Amino acid sequence: MGGFSYKDVYVEDGKRVLEVNILPEKYCNFDCIFCPIGRSENKVDTQKAFDEYESSLIELAKMIENTKAELIFINSKGEAFVNDKIGEIIDFIKGKGLHVRLLSNGYLLGRDEYIKIANKCDEVVGEIKVITEEDFRKVQRPIEGYTLEEYISNMVSFNKQYKGKFIFEITIIKGYNDDEESIQKIKNIIKEISPNKIIITRMEDERFKKKLGITDERFEEISNVLLNIS
Numbered sequence: 001m002g003g004f005s006y007k008d009v010y011v012e013d014g015k016r017v018l019e020v021n022i023l024p025e026k027y028c029n030f031d032c033i034f035c036p037i038g039r040s041e042n043k044v045d046t047q048k049a050f051d052e053y054e055s056s057l058i059e060l061a062k063m064i065e066n067t068k069a070e071l072i073f074i075n076s077k078g079e080a081f082v083n084d085k086i087g088e089i090i091d092f093i094k095g096k097g098l099h100v101r102l103l104s105n106g107y108l109l110g111r112d113e114y115i116k117i118a119n120k121c122d123e124v125v126g127e128i129k130v131i132t133e134e135d136f137r138k139v140q141r142p143i144e145g146y147t148l149e150e151y152i153s154n155m156v157s158f159n160k161q162y163k164g165k166f167i168f169e170i171t172i173i174k175g176y177n178d179d180e181e182s183i184q185k186i187k188n189i190i191k192e193i194s195p196n197k198i199i200i201t202r203m204e205d206e207r208f209k210k211k212l213g214i215t216d217e218r219f220e221e222i223s224n225v226l227l228n229i230s
């Protein structure tokens with residue numbers, strides 16, 4: 001089974017946003033312990049063909065028309081780059097005069113073939129969730145050989161050449177990156193990446209909130225620091 005799936009349209013900054021998932025099931029190069037989608041049975045970082053591409057595009061055109069969407073957010077079950085038609089899908093949406101936002105965990109933004117694809121988008125979202133190599137391996141369980149250092153440098157080099165809006169999403173996780181030393185490290189990473197927009201978030205999923213969630217007070221404190229870097 002192939003096919004795309006959708007979330008209900010919502011309005012953000014006056015624009016109607018349609019979120020589309022272009023993967024039939026989870027495909028990711030990470031296997032985070034707190035992934036809202038579940039385990040990564042298919043840990044991959046190379047592209048693959050999925051069924052029902054033609055009919056999915058027809059359906060996407062209908063969805064765009066019916067919802068009057070203005071911004072299409074490619075927010076997939078895992079890493080959207082893995083769909084070998086992602087470039088064509090972005091071209092199809094851009095051909096309709098619409099804006100495209102692409103969510104990636106950011107690791108693959110260091111590879112030429114994916115840089116080309118991401119450069120077609122008006123907005124790209126990259127993420128960070130932990131701050132040490134050990135936690136990266138233990139908690140995000142990426143494909144063997146991946147390092148946090150490379151993860152960050154991939155986003156840094158990508159954004160140096162990117163002309164669109166780079167959005168950097170930082171998830172604060174209790175016990176992993178909510179202490180002062182980690183916040184300082186995150187500040188330095190933000191400076192290096194130099195994103196156009198920063199989003200600070202925390203564990204909201206009920207399954208992980210108790211163990212990994214931070215208090216409202218601490219969240220506000222950290223947000224204030226990270227959103228006001230001079």
Ligand code: SF4
Nearest residue numbers: 028030032035078105
């Ligand atoms: S990077 Fe995102 S989609 Fe991939 S395993 Fe981690 S939380 Fe899940």
